Amino acid sequence: MSVRLRKVEHEDSARLLEWRNSPDVSAFMYTDHRIGQAEHDRWFAAALTAEDRRYWIIEMDGRPVGLANLTRIDPIVRRCDWAYYLADPSTRGRGVGAQVEYIVLRHVFETMNFNKLWCEVLKENEAVWKLHESFGFRREAEYREHVCKGGRFQDVVGLGMLKADWAGARPAVEARLREKGIDPAALPDAP
């Protein structure tokens, strides 16, 4: 199975709206109202053109299966935040996420030469914040009742990784990928 990231293109617009509105994805996002065409179009135009963000389609064996992004890219502080999802639950739990996480970390700290990557995860999405921690992210914040989903307040965990953390974590991360039969050197950089 091969995994790569490619830039989001105009043709991805309808697919992204469908993914984002599906309960399999919206369950993990901060908002879960149904997104209409006009709201999506505004978001999509900025996703393609704004300089402070970068959106990639995750491809598994050449098939689009998810979305990964960097946002709030700050070249002065050399910091950005990120998120990603696999849209179809049948593609989850098969090692795609681990490869995406590796590609993004290597891209941010080595290609972009940034100093910090951070993200936020719903506290009850324990599998995901543990996944991030297993790649070297540290918990830096816990925001109580930070979002309201389905009429219920939920806590959010803030995680961060520094360039120095990545240098320390990288050998073990690569060894873990190799144990799963994945050659990290063969994973293409994000464009």
Ligand SMILES: CC(C)(COP(=O)(O)OP(=O)(O)OC[C@H]1O[C@@H](n2cnc3c(N)ncnc32)[C@H](O)[C@@H]1OP(=O)(O)O)[C@@H](O)C(=O)NCCC(=O)NCCS
């Ligand atoms: C989060 C997500 C991208 C992970 O991708 P994935 O392809 O499922 O993850 P992988 O198969 O590469 O697994 C990586 C590791 O995480 C663990 N993991 C992933 N999902 C898990 C789950 N639901 N429960 C327990 N462990 C899980 C795997 O066991 C694996 O651990 P290991 O390295 O010790 O074997 C994917 O599950 C997803 O899209 N989830 C819904 C959206 C989401 O939560 N996005 C994050 C919002 S911040």
